[in-house]
Amino acid sequence: MPEFIARHRVVEIGLDRIIDTVNNEIDEFGVSTIEMFYVHKTEEMCCILEAPSQEAIKNHYTNAGLVCGYIAPIERIDTKIGEKSERLRAIGELAARLAHDLRNPLSVIKNTVEIMESKQVLHIEEKIIYYGRLRRAIDRISHQIEDVLDFVRPTQMKFQKYLLNDIINSALEKIVRPDDVEVILPTTFVYCICDQTKIEIVLANLIMNSIQAMSGTGTIKIVLSDTPNDVVIQVSDTGCGIPENILPKIFEPLFTTKQTGTGLGLASCKKIIEQHGGLISATSRENQGTTFTIILPKQFVSKKIEKLVASN
Known part of the structure; x- marks a missing residue:
């Protein structure tokens, strides 16, 4: 049965009578008092109870001639404390x-x-x-x-039409690439309505991860696809791959297997892609490489643009 905490004012002179009244094993409303505390300074009684509902507790105290000023599920209190501790x-x-x-x-x-x-x-x-x-x-x-x-940081997205090939080249210019890492660029030219800076951040993160996974030697292949509904970006490498037990966790904030780093790189990528209404996923085989796939739906971005135009 759910547990609740309840608090109400009690004059000390009538405390014994009230305790005898409310401290039953289970009353007609299905309420059972587990523990009771009395605070002399504020003349308040706090009770921990088992009850089917908050309404049952109110009826329980009304029957005892008390007005309850506060009732809350203990689970809710624990959850809030847990969330704060986790943050x-x-x-x-x-x-x-x-x-x-x-x-x-x-x-x-x-x-x-x-x-x-x-x-x-x-x-x-x-x-x-x-x-x-x-x-x-x-x-x-x-x-x-x-x-x-x-x-x-919360940022305002700036959607415009860009050539994704240019964004890829711009991302590569900001990365120190070892001589033994080959980058195979897309053979197709694809336009996309997106936030150029944000998508560049995503691509730079994925390319840098690939370089680190290959220990400075190997091949990175970037493929662009333009379908009627979506724009698809794939970044593949020939690196060490990601173990199967780790793969589901890589987009979680603060998760990292590296000795250095905040563990926010891929979490930031996921957040940016979701702000575009899209999806990012990864497939991998150990000692063979990893492929990151980004899907950006055209309809989502088009509606964003329509709203912006309408508001102006």
Whole structure:
């Protein structure tokens, strides 16, 4: 039977009589009092009860000559506490990961600046080396922060018609690609109504994941398809693949198998694609590779555009 907590005002002088009245095993309304607490300062009685419904509890107290000021299911209270604890846990875990991931590039920046300050004259070759270290460390910090912001901040989507091939090329320009990684670009040209910046973020994330999965050597193939109802993007690699027991979890926030990273990259991708009314999924075979598939429905975006035009 469901459990409830109830609270009401009780004058202490009549406390014993009320306890005898309400503390029955099971009354005619199906209410059983499990525990009772009296707070002298506020003259309030709190009871934990088993009852078929809140209405039964109200009838129970009315029969005892009491007016109940508060009734709530214990399950609801526990759920709210659990949700708050879960949010706090997630925030704490994310903060710990960020602190860990940012410590290394910050150390690189600090050490490099100290070396540069200790030298009275820097030759051009040294400048190239030191500035390269600084740039890579800064890029790494920026990437970590952008991962978090892309996931948590609410942003207004800006839908326009774009050539997806251009978005793919733009994403590739922002990625450091090893010489031994071959990228096979789409042979078809496909237009899509989307938020260019957001889709570029998704593609950059998927391509970087593929590069890491292949340990710097292998092939990435990007395929575009244009159907009457959808635009489909597929990003495949020849990497190590994702174990079957891990595959269902990869889009969960904070889930990661890497030593570094916030675990928000793929979760952010999923959020962006869902904002486009689409779906993102992954198929994988260990030691053979992984394919990510994005489906963007044309009808969803068209309705968004119609609403925007109508509002203007």
